[in-house]
Amino acid sequence: MDYLTLPADLPVPEDDGATDHLPGVQAPNLSLLDTAGRAVRLDALGPRRTVVYVYPLTGRPGTDVPEGWNSIPGARGCTPESCAFRDHFHDLLEAGAGRVYGLSSQDTDYQREVVERLGLPFDMLSDPALALADVLGLPTFEVAGMRLFKRLTLVIRAGAIEHVFYPVFPPNAHAQQVLTWLRENPL
Numbered sequence: 001m002d003y004l005t006l007p008a009d010l011p012v013p014e015d016d017g018a019t020d021h022l023p024g025v026q027a028p029n030l031s032l033l034d035t036a037g038r039a040v041r042l043d044a045l046g047p048r049r050t051v052v053y054v055y056p057l058t059g060r061p062g063t064d065v066p067e068g069w070n071s072i073p074g075a076r077g078c079t080p081e082s083c084a085f086r087d088h089f090h091d092l093l094e095a096g097a098g099r100v101y102g103l104s105s106q107d108t109d110y111q112r113e114v115v116e117r118l119g120l121p122f123d124m125l126s127d128p129a130l131a132l133a134d135v136l137g138l139p140t141f142e143v144a145g146m147r148l149f150k151r152l153t154l155v156i157r158a159g160a161i162e163h164v165f166y167p168v169f170p171p172n173a174h175a176q177q178v179l180t181w182l183r184e185n186p187l
Contacts, residue, residue: 006077006172013074013167018139019152022164027156028135034101034123035112043159048098050156051178052125054138055081055104056148058114066144074151077171082118084175089121095182101125105148153178
C-alpha cells in the first residue's frame, strides 16, 4: 500500500456536530509527551496560536492498517496529512501559528519514528489513553479492537480553543485549509 497516495474513492466524513461544543472551551490541564521527550501542557501553550492536528494513526511501510481502513470515512490519509503540514510548516508560522503539533494515540516511540521517517520539522504528541478525547469529548471510533481519534484540528490560543476544523477532508489538503484560515483571521 502506498501511504502517500490517497485513493480517489475514499468515503467523505460527515459533520455530525461532534465538535460544535469546543470553540471557546478552555484547553485542559493535560500534559502529553512529545517526540522530543518533553511534557507539553495544552493549557499552557502561551498567547500565540498553536495548531494541533489530531488523527487516527500513521501507517508504516510494510505494516498493514486495520482491515477495512479505506472504507471508514476520514480514516485514511494520516501520512499525506503530516507531509502537507511539513511542507506548509514555515507558511503556517508566517501566518501566525506559534507552533504546530500532530497528535494521535500512538506511543511516543512510534511517533518519533514517524517524525524521523517523514522529516517533520515539528514534534508529535502522544495520547495513548485518549485522555484528550475523554476530557474534551472529542469524537473517536473503534476498529480492530482499537479506539482511535477521528481526524480534526484544534487551534489553541491563550489557553482556549479558538477554532476547530471538523470533519477534515481531504487530509492531504488540510494544511492548506488551516493556512488559509490563519491568513483570513490574523491576530
